[in-house]
Amino acid sequence: MPPPASDAAALPHPELVAAIPRLRRYARVLTGDASRADDLVQDALARAWEKRALWREGTDLRAWLFTIMHNVHVNQLALARREAGNVSLDAEGEFGAAWQVPVRGNQLDRVELLEVVAQMGRLPAEQREVLLLAAVEELRYEEIATVLGIPVGTVMSRLSRARDRLRRMATEPPVPLKVVK
């Protein structure tokens, strides 16, 4: 039998693949929308390939990718808002109406989880972001400061405000929940 026709093609990079779920989660918390989030992750991965020479070996790839994605997002917002000249993330309620970070499957019965996610959606994006990175991803404050390009003190004060608002919301009457199946 003649030898089979054979050739090779590249695999997805395993460390990048491993980071994708966390990037998607961060992107959803940023954009509040699953398909926009995946577009953002795709753009961030493309940017990561372009900038791969700038990654320093031995540093946390996840934090580096978060940094890139944050910057891609801010740049996209800046483009969208060029007229207004407002490039910060702090506009409140920007995605409020569209906020649909899904809580899936067997969790649908856990009302308090739906509530905490819905409440998170009512925070300004800059507070959601800090809250995700500190409370969920459990990054060091210094790392968060690098990801967001802000001083550590600002990270800590934003985090404190985010938690405070979330705590106060928990005692307010609940808003209607938006569940995405």
Add this chain to the structure above:
Amino acid sequence: MNPSALSDVDLNAYADRQLAPERAGEVEAALAADPALAARVAGIRAQSAALRDALDPMLAEPIPPWLLAAATPPSTRAATAALAPRWRWPALAAAATLVLGVAVGWFGRDAMIERAGTPTTFARQAAFAHALYAVDARRPVEVWAAEEKGLVTWLTKRLGVPVTAPDLNGVGYALVGGRLVAGNEKPTALIMYENADKQRLTLQVRKEAPDAGETAFHYAVENGVGVFYWIDDSCGYALSGNIDRAQLLAVARVVYGQLAARGAR
């Protein structure tokens, strides 16, 4: 210390375990003296735990194929791009001229080394088994998808390595079931999928030597059956089908991505 010197920022940093030890000790002393402060810290931690509980399940969601493509070195990406919702099928024409070659390492780590001694016989066996079972309308598998859990337990036991059935619904292929097939020296697990047009794919898995390393995807055609095969984590994988190379490669990447994501957790 004076409790009034304790700020919200201190309490947050303490709750996140990010205070330097000596400062953490001071906060601890203050908390012991003031139950209200201790309750604040407990509240912060409970809130963080609730957020993690709510958001962690997202990490288990299957990764869509276009994002796996975005994690692939750009020069070799044409084939998978065809599955992305942002692009259209004509991209497959471009995939036909896919540039082949040595995979590009990333971050100085060459994860895609092509090695000598590639098991071409595995590809050949995989193609034969595919040709034999995929055409069988009534008994293509021994264990049907309804008993997926039993199937993977059985195959895992017989192969001596963890076998899972990747979820290919995202690329239009539903699990049919699986069977054990005889290999050269060792048993091979065969897992079959089918799309809406009754087109079938088989994924075959066998245990490799522990030092087998990792290879790039290789492609072979045997009697009209296309096979992508690769080695990863001491297992050999072969994905076979009578579909075109670019589509098969796209599915192979999804399979690989799911296995890699599983290994990373």
